[in-house]
Amino acid sequence: MTITEQALREVALSRPEYDQIVELLGREPTPVELGMFGAMWSEHCGYKHSRPLLSKFPTESPRVLQGPGENAGVVDIGDGLGAAFKIESHNHPSAIEPYQGAATGVGGIVRDVFTMGARPVALLDSLHFGPQSSPRNRYLLSGVVGGIGGYGNCLGIPTVAGDIFFADSYSANPLVNAMCVGVVRHEMIMRARASGPGNLVVVVGADTGRDGIHGATFASVDNPEDSHRGVVQVGNPFLEKLLLEACLELLETDYVVAMQDLGAAGLTSSIVECASSGGVGIEIDIAKVSRREAAMNAYEVMLSESQERMLVIIREDGLDAVREIFDRWDLHSDVVGTVTDDGMVRILEDGEIVANVPATYYTDECPTYVRPSIENPDTIELRAFDPDVLQDLAHDELESALLELLRSHNVCSRERVTRTYDHTILSNTVVPPIAGDAAVIRIKGTGRGLAMKTDCNPRYVFLNPRKGGMHAVAEAARNVACTGATPVAMTNCLNFGNPEKPDVYFQLEQAVSGMADAARSLSTPIVSGNVSLYNETNGVPVLPTPVVGMIGVLEDVGRSCGMAASAGDELLLLGTQVATLGASEYLAVRHTTIAGDPPDIDPDFEGRLQELVIGLIEQGIVTGTHDTSEGGLLVSISEMLIAGGTGATIDLQALLEVNGGRLDRAAFGEAASRVVVSAPVGMADEIVAKARAADVPVVRLGQVEGPTLNVLGVSQMQVSELAGAWRGGLDD
Amino acid sequence: MKFGVVTFPGSNGDHDALSAVEYGLGEEVAPVWHKSTSVDGFDALLVPGGFSYGDYLRGGAIARFSPIMGAVAEFAAAGKPVLGICNGFQILTEAGLLPGTLMKNPSLSFVCDWVDVRVDSDRTPFTRGIDIGTVLRLPIAHGQGSYYIDTDGLDELKRNEQIIFTYTDRAGVETPESNPNGSVANIAGVSNGPGNVVGLMPHPERAFDAVLGGDDGLRLLGAVLGAATKEAITA
Amino acid sequence: MTAAKRQFHADVFITLKRLVNDPEGIEIRNGLHNLGYDDVSEVRAGKYMQLQVEAANEDEALASVNEMCERLLCNTVIEEFRVSILEPQAT
Amino acid sequence: MTAAKRQFHADVFITLKRLVNDPEGIEIRNGLHNLGYDDVSEVRAGKYMQLQVEAANEDEALASVNEMCERLLCNTVIEEFRVSILEPQAT
Numbered sequence A: 001m002t003i004t005e006q007a008l009r010e011v012a013l014s015r016p017e018y019d020q021i022v023e024l025l026g027r028e029p030t031p032v033e034l035g036m037f038g039a040m041w042s043e044h045c046g047y048k049h050s051r052p053l054l055s056k057f058p059t060e061s062p063r064v065l066q067g068p069g070e071n072a073g074v075v076d077i078g079d080g081l082g083a084a085f086k087i088e089s090h091n092h093p094s095a096i097e098p099y100q101g102a103a104t105g106v107g108g109i110v111r112d113v114f115t116m117g118a119r120p121v122a123l124l125d126s127l128h129f130g131p132q133s134s135p136r137n138r139y140l141l142s143g144v145v146g147g148i149g150g151y152g153n154c155l156g157i158p159t160v161a162g163d164i165f166f167a168d169s170y171s172a173n174p175l176v177n178a179m180c181v182g183v184v185r186h187e188m189i190m191r192a193r194a195s196g197p198g199n200l201v202v203v204v205g206a207d208t209g210r211d212g213i214h215g216a217t218f219a220s221v222d223n224p225e226d227s228h229r230g231v232v233q234v235g236n237p238f239l240e241k242l243l244l245e246a247c248l249e250l251l252e253t254d255y256v257v258a259m260q261d262l263g264a265a266g267l268t269s270s271i272v273e274c275a276s277s278g279g280v281g282i283e284i285d286i287a288k289v290s291r292r293e294a295a296m297n298a299y300e301v302m303l304s305e306s307q308e309r310m311l312v313i314i315r316e317d318g319l320d321a322v323r324e325i326f327d328r329w330d331l332h333s334d335v336v337g338t339v340t341d342d343g344m345v346r347i348l349e350d351g352e353i354v355a356n357v358p359a360t361y362y363t364d365e366c367p368t369y370v371r372p373s374i375e376n377p378d379t380i381e382l383r384a385f386d387p388d389v390l391q392d393l394a395h396d397e398l399e400s401a402l403l404e405l406l407r408s409h410n411v412c413s414r415e416r417v418t419r420t421y422d423h424t425i426l427s428n429t430v431v432p433p434i435a436g437d438a439a440v441i442r443i444k445g446t447g448r449g450l451a452m453k454t455d456c457n458p459r460y461v462f463l464n465p466r467k468g469g470m471h472a473v474a475e476a477a478r479n480v481a482c483t484g485a486t487p488v489a490m491t492n493c494l495n496f497g498n499p500e501k502p503d504v505y506f507q508l509e510q511a512v513s514g515m516a517d518a519a520r521s522l523s524t525p526i527v528s529g530n531v532s533l534y535n536e537t538n539g540v541p542v543l544p545t546p547v548v549g550m551i552g553v554l555e556d557v558g559r560s561c562g563m564a565a566s567a568g569d570e571l572l573l574l575g576t577q578v579a580t581l582g583a584s585e586y587l588a589v590r591h592t593t594i595a596g597d598p599p600d601i602d603p604d605f606e607g608r609l610q611e612l613v614i615g616l617i618e619q620g621i622v623t624g625t626h627d628t629s630e631g632g633l634l635v636s637i638s639e640m641l642i643a644g645g646t647g648a649t650i651d652l653q654a655l656l657e658v659n660g661g662r663l664d665r666a667a668f669g670e671a672a673s674r675v676v677v678s679a680p681v682g683m684a685d686e687i688v689a690k691a692r693a694a695d696v697p698v699v700r701l702g703q704v705e706g707p708t709l710n711v712l713g714v715s716q717m718q719v720s721e722l723a724g725a726w727r728g729g730l731d732d
Numbered sequence B: 001m002k003f004g005v006v007t008f009p010g011s012n013g014d015h016d017a018l019s020a021v022e023y024g025l026g027e028e029v030a031p032v033w034h035k036s037t038s039v040d041g042f043d044a045l046l047v048p049g050g051f052s053y054g055d056y057l058r059g060g061a062i063a064r065f066s067p068i069m070g071a072v073a074e075f076a077a078a079g080k081p082v083l084g085i086c087n088g089f090q091i092l093t094e095a096g097l098l099p100g101t102l103m104k105n106p107s108l109s110f111v112c113d114w115v116d117v118r119v120d121s122d123r124t125p126f127t128r129g130i131d132i133g134t135v136l137r138l139p140i141a142h143g144q145g146s147y148y149i150d151t152d153g154l155d156e157l158k159r160n161e162q163i164i165f166t167y168t169d170r171a172g173v174e175t176p177e178s179n180p181n182g183s184v185a186n187i188a189g190v191s192n193g194p195g196n197v198v199g200l201m202p203h204p205e206r207a208f209d210a211v212l213g214g215d216d217g218l219r220l221l222g223a224v225l226g227a228a229t230k231e232a233i234t235a
Numbered sequence C, D: 001m002t003a004a005k006r007q008f009h010a011d012v013f014i015t016l017k018r019l020v021n022d023p024e025g026i027e028i029r030n031g032l033h034n035l036g037y038d039d040v041s042e043v044r045a046g047k048y049m050q051l052q053v054e055a056a057n058e059d060e061a062l063a064s065v066n067e068m069c070e071r072l073l074c075n076t077v078i079e080e081f082r083v084s085i086l087e088p089q090a091t
């Protein structure tokens, strides 16, 4: 074997993997083939470490029209319509160039959705950053937020929901996950499966440049010194908007056989995937691909990640009609090749073969690994910490503790961010960001609504990966349920460290199994997703962060529910009453401690609670709902009062009793499966009765009234002050 | 009455404008592609928001040279109603159909919110029949919405009653806090001299249904219907 | 077709007119002050464009780019521009 | 306090690195073509900043502005910069 270790490192393949390629081919791969194998067998495209784990996910339900395996999953939302959605990470590019990294992340996920034939109707973003005390982290946050808004606003897709979390471990490795939701008529769902030998392969959109050719897979075929590795991708949302409109218009014709965006590994992965999933071959001549720069070699063209490009496979007789549509939108397109019947991905350069390999070798033969899995003993020790050994909060400390929590970056208002996102474009937004636990958009032409939210509490996952995985699913679903929508399906992005480390692999494996169990009990199958591993800085992995993107259907969008409490209402707590300080925001903020076991969670109980809440909203018995998450009960209540511009008088006695008499636990302890509701007077009895019937515990907390939050016998606080702390949090 | 929605590459408020007229007003409406050169058959034109040509260079700078703009200018010169919304406002100022210009927000960032906007004149087809002083609640969503005109220009606007919309508080008083983007004199929208061409940064076409948070936008879009009838009667 | 044309490189500088407020410049100056560069008393933010343009000679190139500025590149309500034509390049 | 300082005018030119995609430049070029300026083969869009800065001498002014570019004005991941110091102005 002549191949050097250096050459293998450059394509990120191991020696055994290389040997496997040689054995498959019965010869040494050409340089272009080697580069293509490197890309397709990378973690990003090949899911080497995660594929065996992902098979645990439930992926089916009567609603699922398209499960994992396509550019996006699709679920039935009634009236002959489907919701196509997926989440994707752009962590590493965002760490290098936050604005463009995030912008191109949005661009990529939007392409995934319109590739399915769906019109994108909403964007969500799940962001994780290091503490904002550092100028670098502030720069990263503002750059990323700028990039998401810059791209999404220009496309005219409202960014309606998301989540932001801060922790040390994200300092040099922020997580930037973007989710897109689109709507498609059932019969219009398009897939990335080539078929029909003789059909034409067309590349449309931006010219191909040297951007984004990843260092790890950059085999310098010609000239190792002259490598243009890592040229940062700069997005062009305007071009993407033209592509979006043109592709949707194109799909109204009969000429399109398959469509695939050019994302990670560019032409390589789009051609290979289209051929492999269609069971056909594809032959292209890369000399026909328009370039932005002169003298690019075959390798660079095949692996360029230039943005805003699509691959479309069309019937030969449709070429003129297709060209006409692209011309109308001022889009440049090239016919680069044809579909063949021999199953080979054949790449020519000016007629000369530079790569010729069966498509399935790149996809189906990609090795998978099950790694040793051992929990880190430090984590076990941290989890064993009992927060009840800490001194309880004195009555006169309640106000300062509440202010501190409301101001804390993991709790405070995200309005500073969401104000910079266009969330009213498309005239569908019924529950905008901040106003409710999840966003609700109406589905035009129907009376229905679609609710959506991303979630994950990485601290829970870190301290107890299995439970944390369950929480991520349960919380996302609960947020959706709190708007009145029934959660129907989810997507997910698994952001973890290096899976070759046994403790990271343990986190991944456990979190996935927790997510799978919760998704199964809540009947929210996983229809799409993305995996981002090796998120580490100086060998320290990020907190394990399996982000869940949940969507739900609301039968009557006019009945959606926000979180505002209304003066005159009564507040009730539905669900779990025993809370814990383990893994809580309170512990992190007041005691600078990240330890303890996160709250227990029973997904069946969670399901009953959500059903109850959905029913109450549907019947119009509640006017405001808000689940309790980071920060606990008093934080949730404060947020409802701030939203409603009112105060309340609350009695915590019953909760104190079940929480060992501890004020800190009753006020700020965290628990799964609990929702505070605001109900018009006279409805409370009915709610109590319905809760009992559903076997869900209920506590009447008190009255919504006046300008203060009065916790009887403990403390009386001005809501305007609470609001100031909460609203200003991200500014400090 | 038939509305035309002039659509450029990168327009993204066109769908909203079409929906607002079709579902909100129940009137006839059709898109007008920027490569076309005629607006025959339309009674009113909406130039919608978005990022025409990506807002590269400046919002509206490239779009104003689109083939359709000649026909739009003729339509305007004939005294027919033209409403530029957000990017459409920028395009009309770039084209010289409206005075002043729109600069980047002083915050240098995009702002999406609901604002209160006072109607200051009923001499335009889009405000006819609306009481002066009426405060409407409308969404804004822009990064380049800071209205600028020099002092002479401002005096002239005032003299000719060309300031049509002003950012105010709920009570209709212009305050620094109610100005979302540093616009000169809290100006949210202006008209040309005759009053038939109007531009504003807020989005009436996104406020056409209470379920979306408000339907005040319909009053502006609907005013033109009354205006048309009135003209027909007086003609 | 007729006269041989050469490639010129044109630099276009666009700045806000003196009397127009420049929030971007102010923001940048504040950013510099935050980093301790107190010696910076003013920043004006503008645009810079590099054009490759074919023309018969330098005067023609200049006239043409000036016209592009008037018509498109510059918003003369608030901005002013300056064009400089650099050495012709080999075609 | 000690050495007498003078006012310098610094021009900062920021451009995207050569291999970085420049969508704005491309769209401006297309816009110029639509106006009939077919002789323009390429446009690169950049930024231009004018700074007033106090320094003991030209070298110090240049060094200081270069540093500002590295630290704040220029995003060196995708951009590069050039600084030119103009004649000192009367303080």
Ligand SMILES: Nc1ncnc2c1ncn2[C@@H]1O[C@H](COP(=O)(O)OP(=O)(O)O)[C@@H](O)[C@H]1O
Pocket: A044, A045, A054, A057, A067, A068, A069, A070, A071, A072, A073, A086, A112, A263, A264, A492, A493, A494, A526, A527, A528, A529, A530, A531
């Ligand atoms: N965590 C996950 N859960 C479920 N499906 C996943 C997950 N990660 C990836 N997938 C599915 O695997 C397929 C390939 O994903 P990916 O390579 O990220 O798509 P793309 O090529 O569009 O970027 C997609 O259908 C995706 O939905």
Ligand SMILES: [Mg+2]
Pocket: A071, A112, A261, A263
């Ligand atoms: Mg894809």
